[in-house]
Amino acid sequence: MVKLRLKRYGKKQQPTYRIVAIESSFRREGRAFKEVGIYIPKYNKTQLNVPAIIELLKNGAQPTSTVKNILLRAQIVV
Structure with a gap:
């Protein structure tokens, strides 16, 4: 099953995350199918x-709870 989840980047105490489409059985830092966004919690910034x-969601990708909250804040219907 493909999931939309966060992949951690950045320095110690300064995380940035990429929102990626990845197989659910892969580890967090594993190889992603597609990178679809960036989330910087320090500045509450998303891209x-x-x-x-939307294409991934139509094809059956399931967002994690955190990614779902980010998408809801961006007013993307989940």
């Missing part, structure tokens, strides 16, 4: 590729 996210 999303909306058409790619």
Whole structure:
């Protein structure tokens, strides 16, 4: 099953995350199928590729709870 979830990047105490489409059995830092956004919690900043996210959701990708909250804040219907 493909999931939309966060992949951690950045320095210690300064995380940034990429929102990726990845197989649910892969580890968090594993190889992703597609990167569809960036989330920087320190500045509460998001950058999303909306058409790619909508396409993945239509094809059956399931967002994790955190990604779902990010998408709801960006007013993308989940």
